[in-house]
Amino acid sequence: xxxYARHPANLSAMxxxxxxxxxxxxxxxxxxxxxxxxxxxxxxxxxFFNPLLMLAIYTFVFSTVFQARWGVDQEATKxxxxxxxxxxxxxxxxxxxxxxxAPSLVLSNVSYVKRVVFPLEVLPWIAVGSALFHASISFxxxxxxxxxxxxxxxxxxxxxxVIVMPLVLVAMGFGWLLASxxxxxxxxxxxxxxxxxxxxxxxxxxxPLSAMPEKYRWIVLLNPLTFIIEQxxxxxxxxxxxxxxxxxxxxxxxxxxxxxxxxxFQRARGGFADVV
Numbered sequence: 001x002x003x004y005a006r007h008p009a010n011l012s013a014m015x016x017x018x019x020x021x022x023x024x025x026x027x028x029x030x031x032x033x034x035x036x037x038x039x040x041x042x043x044x045x046x047x048f049f050n051p052l053l054m055l056a057i058y059t060f061v062f063s064t065v066f067q068a069r070w071g072v073d074q075e076a077t078k079x080x081x082x083x084x085x086x087x088x089x090x091x092x093x094x095x096x097x098x099x100x101x102a103p104s105l106v107l108s109n110v111s112y113v114k115r116v117v118f119p120l121e122v123l124p125w126i127a128v129g130s131a132l133f134h135a136s137i138s139f140x141x142x143x144x145x146x147x148x149x150x151x152x153x154x155x156x157x158x159x160x161x162v163i164v165m166p167l168v169l170v171a172m173g174f175g176w177l178l179a180s181x182x183x184x185x186x187x188x189x190x191x192x193x194x195x196x197x198x199x200x201x202x203x204x205x206x207x208p209l210s211a212m213p214e215k216y217r218w219i220v221l222l223n224p225l226t227f228i229i230e231q232x233x234x235x236x237x238x239x240x241x242x243x244x245x246x247x248x249x250x251x252x253x254x255x256x257x258x259x260x261x262x263x264x265f266q267r268a269r270g271g272f273a274d275v276v
Contacts, residue, residue: 007121009266011259014121018169018171021122027120029129036130051090051138053143058082058089083142083151084237088205088229090138091167094108095225096196097131098124098171103182103189105175113272121262124175128168135164138190142236153241163235163242167228169254176261181266224254 007013018025037043059082105123112118139160146153182188203225204212212220220226227250234240 007266007269008171009263011255013266017119017121018125019121019235021125024119025122025125025129028126029133032126032130035134042110047134047137048141051134051141052145054089055082055086055141058085064237077245080151083146084233085206086138086142086205087232087236088225089165090135090142091229091232092196092200092203092205093138093223093236094131094135094164094189095167095171095174096199097134098127099174099178099196099199100192101127102175102178103186103192105179106183107189107276110276113276118268119177120272121265124172124179127175131171132164132168141234152239154235156235156239156241159235159242160232162230163228165245166251166254169251169258170224173254173257173259173261176258176265180265180272183268183272199223 001111020209034044037046046182098243102124105127106113106120109120109123112120134178143157178192179186202220203223204220205225209217209220209230227246231242231247234242
């Protein structure tokens with residue numbers, strides 16, 4: 001394969017690439033997850049114990065030390081507020097992991113660029129797949145904690161994948177944009193951690209959206225995490241149906257953003273071999 005060849009960048013090519021390479025994506029995602037825990041004593045079990053410990057810490061810190069309040073009935077129990085917070089933390093972690101890993105996706109796989117016939121555009125899918133695995137484990141821990149503590153697990157929780165999927169597309173858009181641009185501008189890798197942190201504090205992760213002053217609320221609403229976090233809490237914690245109209249608009253915008261990222265990646269990859 002010629003590394004300088006022009007690659008298709010339309011929306012159908014983006015979908016076709018995923019369908020064509022889905023087995024490769026699954027295999028490399030599995031390898032990425034396993035390699036993270038290789039050499040540890042309990043291996044993949046850490047993917048379960050880490051969110052369990054984090055949930056316990058959030059329960060203690062935010063309900064006992066900070067005595068956080070959310071203005072809902074479930075806050076009567078200490079774990080109620082922690083569960084609400086944990087939904088935001090998990091969803092932020094999903095997007096943040098993809099953003100932080102994106103700048104190194106191409107730079108750490110130089111052999112794929114120069115010497116191997118490899119579909120480079122799948123690299124962000126692998127990062128997103130790994131982040132999705134850990135987010136799924138965290139949500140499982142949250143639901144098990146809800147059952148253990150006697151909280152109702154609502155049937156609307158089954159809608160969570162519908163809520164998360166548009167965020168996955170946003171993560172892919174960031175993945176393609178940052179992975180390709182950082183090949184030419186290495187400084188991007190220095191600021192993604194700060195950007196991910198800013199996304200966390202400028203989204204209703206640790207506070208309800210209503211707590212933000214009205215004149216600044218538009219800034220929080222522009223954050224791609226805000227709507228998804230609010231809808232995730234609706235279906236998981238409060239047992240409400242999502243805002244279908246808002247979710248549809250968000251999904252359309254997410255598809256457009258993902259495609260723009262893919263288009264930029266495909267246009268930029270022709271010069272990867274010259275600079276890596």
